[in-house]
Amino acid sequence: VKRQAAFSMLAGVWMEYSSAKFAIERVELECRSDPTVLPLKPVRIYPSHLKACLRNLEITYTQRMFSEFEAILRQYWAVLKRGKTRRTLTETLIHRLSAALVISDIIRVQTHAVREYRNQLTHHARNVNAIPLSETIGRLNRFLKFFPPQW
Amino acid sequence: MPVASAKNNKSSRAEWIAELSAVVGEMASWAREAGWLVHERTVPIDEESMGKYKAPGLQIKTPIDHFFVEPLGRDICGAEGRIDLYAWPSMYRAVLIRRGGKWLVRDDNYKAWPTRWSRKTFLDIAQTLTSKR
Numbered sequence: 001v002k003r004q005a006a007f008s009m010l011a012g013v014w015m016e017y018s019s020a021k022f023a024i025e026r027v028e029l030e031c032r033s034d035p036t037v038l039p040l041k042p043v044r045i046y047p048s049h050l051k052a053c054l055r056n057l058e059i060t061y062t063q064r065m066f067s068e069f070e071a072i073l074r075q076y077w078a079v080l081k082r083g084k085t086r087r088t089l090t091e092t093l094i095h096r097l098s099a100a101l102v103i104s105d106i107i108r109v110q111t112h113a114v115r116e117y118r119n120q121l122t123h124h125a126r127n128v129n130a131i132p133l134s135e136t137i138g139r140l141n142r143f144l145k146f147f148p149p150q151w
Numbered sequence: 152m153p154v155a156s157a158k159n160n161k162s163s164r165a166e167w168i169a170e171l172s173a174v175v176g177e178m179a180s181w182a183r184e185a186g187w188l189v190h191e192r193t194v195p196i197d198e199e200s201m202g203k204y205k206a207p208g209l210q211i212k213t214p215i216d217h218f219f220v221e222p223l224g225r226d227i228c229g230a231e232g233r234i235d236l237y238a239w240p241s242m243y244r245a246v247l248i249r250r251g252g253k254w255l256v257r258d259d260n261y262k263a264w265p266t267r268w269s270r271k272t273f274l275d276i277a278q279t280l281t282s283k284r
Contacts, residue, residue, distance in 0.1 A: 095228075098228040098229075099228045099229040100229075100261070101228075101261065102227055102228060102229055102230050102233055102246065102248055102257075102261070103227070103228050104198075104223050104224050104226065104227055104228075104233070105198070105199060105224075105226035105227065105228060106197065106198060106199065106224070106226065108228055109199075148259050148260040148261065149243075149259055149260075151260075
């Protein structure tokens with residue numbers, strides 16, 4: 001795996017989010033003047049579904065992006081441990097990789113904040129301090145910058 | 152922040168900047184002796200233990216390409232400080248890690264550089280990284 005490919009994986013999720021947001025906003029705008037653009041089959045979609053989709057889109061893609069990031073961490077960790085890995089908690093994994101890759105504390109802390117935010121989203125926690133997706137990709141990329149160019 | 156803690160932070164920050172200035176200054180001298188153009192720059196750093204400060208860094212024009220010396224800070228997992236050395240625009244990197252009061256050199260895979268930190272090692276890193284394609 002190349003470090004560049006890891007960056008591209010996260011960028012790919014960002015582009016999917018941007019495309020989905022653009023498409024939903026476009027359809028939502030269109031259906032205001034012509035509600036017949038919404039399908040009746042195979043499922044009937046109402047304007048309220050589009051609004052809900054738009055409202056939750058960033059949350060959905062935050063979870064997607066973090067799961068791609070987690071997969072990259074696990075892949076690298078397996079290489080470091082020559083495949084002899086047990087199921088390690090993501091929190092522990094971030095700690096161990098931070099030590100192995102001599103990562104700045106501030107970057108480790110910011111990455112943990114994204115992980116905690118993802119956990120809160122997964123468990124439907126209320127009153128969470130949201131981290132925008134644009135900030136999420138920045139923080140995860142800064143962590144990946146410490147990885148070797150290839151592994 | 153309590154006054155005593157702020158004072159401690161200030162003194163440890165001053166010590167760290169002095170430490171950085173010494174090692175970065177040494178690299179600047181070695182690069183100039185090699186006939187390379189050296190531009191001294193400052194790198195803004197924000198760390199929990201020391202707050203915001205400006206660290207000394209370098210931009211060097213070697214005969215092949217640009218080479219950067221960029222301190223990342225003192226609050227580092229598993230080390231007492233880190234300085235990145237990288238070629239630009241290829242971004243090939245080596246890392247200087249402070250451990251036990253010594254600067255250790257690692258390549259981009261975090262494996263030990265074949266030689267200890269010295270003038271020769273610094274010039275070797277700059278030449279190796281800027282020539283990689």
